[in-house]
Amino acid sequence: MTGALQRFLPLIVTTAVLVVGFLICAAQFPNFASWRVVANLLTDNAFLGITAVGMTFVILSGGIDLSVGAVIGFTTVLLAVLIEHGGWHPVPAFAVALIAAGGFGAAMGGVIHVFQMPPFIVTLAGMFIARGLGFVLTTDSVPINHPLYGELNDMALRFDFGLKLSLPALLMLGVVVAAVVLAHWTRFGANLYALGGNRQSAELMGVPVARTTVAVYGLSGLLAGLAGIVFSLYTGAGYSLAATGVELDTITAVVIGGTQLTGGYGYVVGTFVGVLIQGLIQTYITFDGSLSSWWTKIAIGVLLFVFILLQKGLLVVWAGRGGEPAEA
Amino acid sequence: MTASTAPPSAPLLTIRGLSKGFLGVQALDGVDFTLRHGEIHALLGENGAGKSTLIKTLTGVYQRDGGTVALEGREIAPRGVEEAQRLHIGTVYQEVNLLPNLSVAENLFLGRQPMRWGLVDRGAMRRRARAVLHPYGLSIDVTAPLGRFSVATQQIIAIARAVDMSAKVLILDEPTASLDAQEVAVLFRVMRTLRSRGIGIVFVTHFLDQVYEVCDSITVLRNGRLVGERRTADLPRLDLVAMMLGRELEAAAHRIDIGPAELDSRPPLASFKGFGKARSVEPFDLDIRPGEVVALAGLLGSGRTETVRLVFGMDRADKGEATVDGQAVRLKGPRDAVRLGFGFCPEDRKKEGIVGELSVRENIILALQARQGWLKPIPRRRQEEIADRFIRLLDIRTPDAERPIQLLSGGNQQKALLARWLATEPRLLILDEPTRGIDVGAHAEIIRLIERLCADGMALLVVSSELEEIVAYSRRVVVLRDRRHVAELRGGEVSVERIVAAIASETPNVEVRQ
Amino acid sequence: MTLSAPGPSRNLPQYGALIAVLLANWLLFPDFFAIRLQDGRLFGSLIDVLNRGAPVALLAVGMTMVIATRGVDLSVGAVMAISGAIAATMTGAGWSLPAVLAASLAAGLLCGLWNGLLVAVLRIQPIIATLILMVAGRGIAQLVTEGQIVTFTSPALAFIGSGSFLTVPMPVVLTIVVLAVTALLVRATALGLMIEAVGVNRLSSAGAGVNTPVVLVAVYVWCGLCAAVAGLIVTADIRGADANNAGLWLELDAILAVVVGGTSLLGGRFGLVLSVVGALIIQSMNTGILLSGFKPEFNLIVKAGVLLVVLLLQSPTLTLFLPRPKGARPIGTVKPPVAPTSGGAKP
Amino acid sequence: ADKKLVVGFSQIGSESGWRAAETKTAKAEADKRGIDLKISDAQQKQENQIKAVRSFVAQGVDAIFIAPVVATGWDSVLKEAKEAKIPVVLLDRQIETKDQSLYMTAVTSDTVHEGRVAGEWLAKQTGGKCAVVELQGTVGSSPAINRKKGFDEIVAKNPGMKIVRTQSGDFTRAKGKEVMESFIKAENGGKGICAVYAHNDDMAVGAIQAIKEAGLKPGKDILVVSIDGVPDIFKAMSEGEANATVELTPNMAGPAYDALIAFKKDGKAPPKWIQTESALFTPDTAKAEYERRKDAY
């Protein structure tokens, strides 16, 4: 087996798992294999995908960011308050939201680096703060009625064969492409992988640890802010409890996508596939429609387990027993 | 690389009164050091003398407590490695400090990737990586992750990286520790070329032969203080040793006195028949008798490490069988081996040996405790006794047994690992590059200790790239080539020449791994 | 992770923070330290802190050891729900208390075993391995209760939640017992050393002959048991099993308690008592917020603020400025992660 | 012979006994009418609900029921349903939208009104003089906001009534008990409290336990009034430990099915709002009500 194939094996396996899963669903439900379902998968998971890209970077660098869900919630509230209560035009509001979210992430990165505190805890505090700030702005759910929102929502790229890509879906695809370039064709990307591989060695090799740490959390915050904008477009409202628990969904997607939580190993594209796998599981459950609340939870857990086992099994079969023990 | 413009007579690097203290240790105490243009300068001293600290303080990894550093007359105070690199100081730190998850090419060019249109030019990076490795005779897949390669190959890559970056000063902290003679020769050729271009090289090693082979001058440290600086030519070997140790070295170790005949009459302690693993080592036969030292010799990647890993159960053999005391045994993991009374000091001590955050005491008693099982804890008093005994016996330099082992100097970590296994009073001790990074004084001590243990009936299986060392104490040498056991020399047959002859029929210097 | 010499000074930030938070509560609410007897049971805000802190403290005890092996257990909240659901349902069906307790604890044990096997044998990353049970476990709990809040009237089971032993509330007693047993188990044997060794470097430990899979499984099993006890307490306290809400998000509080207690998420050295102190710090904070009369919208911000201050006190960077001997620079405090390329490495 | 009607129901989750009862009733009522009900459980997340609605549209169901977790954010997905000509019915909560044509009807109670009913009962009971402690629902959730709003209106009308403490009990028993414990301590051992108003019955049940453990008598020393009408609160009332609850019927789906069937049959559009009753219950009927309800839950 060639080196390149071996390196991309986890990615190939994950994608194969997605395709197999989709085919199984399509065989089971009549309307499943339609462009509408594909488009839904992309649109419905757009905010998750954008957040997960940022999370991938953070995890690649050996950290974690638990604040993303709260930042999404805060961003939607901030936008709603600025646009509806403050009378702002959405575009400057978007800019402010992105700056605020990015700055918030960068500040957490700064705290993590300067005070040598574990990212898990710093970003957990960040989660409390972002959620709390949202509550302080308003606990109501505020609808956003600006005409631009309607226009943006109607924007879509239509293909002749029937696929309709909404603005959120397009944004996510754009972010994924940009992230791939960032990860593999820039010095920042290399520094990220270096930091995640071994912080101490990276420092001894001259990687600017401080700058990279601040930047990666800043980036994650920025993307969470962007996801917040997408979420507010998606729902046309701002709500302080929006996107609760998204941090765990995101981490799951990243890990299903083959990224190691210890950092240093993984691909952005894998995360994208991981997001789609999660979306597929949900769509499957909805199409089935017979599960009670508790069976839904059990089914999600079992399917997650099955996907991870499949992934591991395929890796073992394809890579042979001498292959690296990849951790799912 | 630009040749230096300053007159060759003026010093390239001047260090005055450099001091650095850690919690409870004064690692450097007012050290002076001068490096001239076009000079290879050995930095010597016992384990824990402060060599690595000097290098790390100089390159901004640690912030100094006092003193000045001047590069070509200009004072410098780098606050980090990045800054030192910008000043054209390239460093190979002790232990391999590269990134196992990045490709070889990415490791070589981290932070200075060739760019095109604002993006990293990966093609150019690959091409240049191959070019950078070429002088070392290393033709490997530069896109493969670095972690796939052996420690030795990683070491060469680290050297190549530092050399490629150092337009003025090149610092090498024990670069030869895991290299074999052939690799060392290549390294020295590169160093001499750099010297002729006016670059100054700081070279740390515990191999005195190497010092006399390439170095122009020598600076010796002891306990964080400067002992003195000499021209190599003016300093006889015995005087150098005395400078390092502060005393004379006792006479070199002698060969063990048990004759091969008597040894062969003993029943083997452990014997392996057709033992091997697909894609790792060809099946081999190996008998080890009590009181015997068996050495494995061979080139890089010849399968020595993999052989001993199989013997210890670190990797699981898929062919052949093992017997101990005539009984067939299973070797499914290190635990089986430990229960059989085996011990194993791995080659990569940082990754597979030390438990960094735990104390020296805990590291020393870990294997003994693991063998006793968790239900029978070794009382704290007894732990301290064991630790103190080995700290004294092996002269481990540490303020106390409670210090986290990761804070010890490299050589002292190695000694603590040895202590871990000696504490279990093993019947078969397996050592992979045991004296790597250990100073001359301790080296002699350890060999003496090993001999004493063998006299008491312990058997030893050693992998070493130091042929002299092998010849000095082993009765039997197994020579490996291309992951196959190709020859076995016994008793009187054991000599450096015969080992070399056995190794060198055809010697492809390629990484066979992956 | 700090590399400073072990000793009393290492625990100062935790105890200091606890005292500071308690004092702040006292300033907000002068009767904070008032304690009286009520129906033969101690009664007062301070007792509330201990009593309400008990479930998280229990979780933290188990979680500490999991984290010491460089793992994490996200499923503890769900395990609480399962054990509570089983206890309430069985009690309602008329089973005797010993049978109920045995079944609940066995459920916790099984959950821990499942987690441990996924982590140690299948080598799934702990956060994901336990996420599976975190999601599915709550479903299992609801399956048991069929989505209802199953209430019971048995005073025997209720005693665990609101009874008292020598005037001390039962949850507090149980926490002390579990803490003591755990401490005995790890410190009077060599288990503690093995846990720390596995957490710092799994490869090296395995090479030294430590039975790493067994250590890992044991730790997750114990964590499951602790969670089961916590679940029993919560269920007994409200005399009902609320499968959807019991222990919801408590895994985060437990992790927080462990970290506030000074155990590094990167594994290695751990302190059981300090984790319990961490849990008490968090609970004092919560109780303080309730007593203060702040609007609930501010709860999270206050909590985050206090938390950051407590953690900053432990930061290796800040401790450098304290009057202490010069320490190693942070770079020396970074543990070299184990490269996952080699045989036994595990993140 | 008509084809079986297929209805997709996006339920919030099963965060409370009431919610589980609503689901259970919806299934039972569907069976009665021979409707094929597909339920998607959103695990308390709006994004999951939106995904579910989209999936239902893709599946081509005959009608979509939504129990919206939050009032805002439905316009674009409802537009998709409308384009696909699938009627939408809202259950138990209203949404905020400018385009009322996006849904066919809403079967809900008036949550602000529920708060008012509870407040009025308390005002009457105490002669308009009472120091109330309030156990709020989850911060930011719409029933919490509205039930507070309705209650506050009555408090504002009665100068003798005052909310002395208010905190969130997250709609759960455990938090309700914990919060009540500190309220009792903070208000002079409970002597300063005349009544507790809980946004749902579960928190009230927790609060009752806290009151008992503090050596006071719930229902007498401290009055207990709450909302939902789950069986356990009737049990507490029959034991004299709670004083009043405002019922929120779990049968939201039944009227919705009827409206849907009528619409499918002769295209008769139902009224925009089918309001369920917010009846107040007191201890006198508690025992009978408990027996009546036990099985629906």
Ligand SMILES: Nc1ncnc2c1ncn2[C@@H]1O[C@H](COP(=O)(O)OP(=O)(O)OP(=O)(O)O)[C@@H](O)[C@H]1O
């Ligand atoms: N980060 C650190 N924190 C505390 N003490 C340290 C640290 N680094 C080194 N030391 C101590 O400083 C002293 C000098 O160590 P150093 O690594 O410089 O020795 P060395 O001369 O390189 O030895 P070796 O030949 O074994 O590599 C030792 O006593 C060591 O324990």
Ligand SMILES: Nc1ncnc2c1ncn2[C@@H]1O[C@H](COP(=O)(O)OP(=O)(O)OP(=O)(O)O)[C@@H](O)[C@H]1O
């Ligand atoms: N299963 C394994 N997992 C991880 N590393 C391994 C494994 N087997 C061998 N290695 C590493 O691969 C390297 C090459 O081992 P090998 O036995 O081929 O070489 P060698 O003859 O010992 O020469 P040298 O170690 O000097 O390169 C060693 O560093 C060893 O630690």
Ligand SMILES: [Mg+2]
């Ligand atoms: Mg050194």
Ligand SMILES: [Mg+2]
């Ligand atoms: Mg080797």
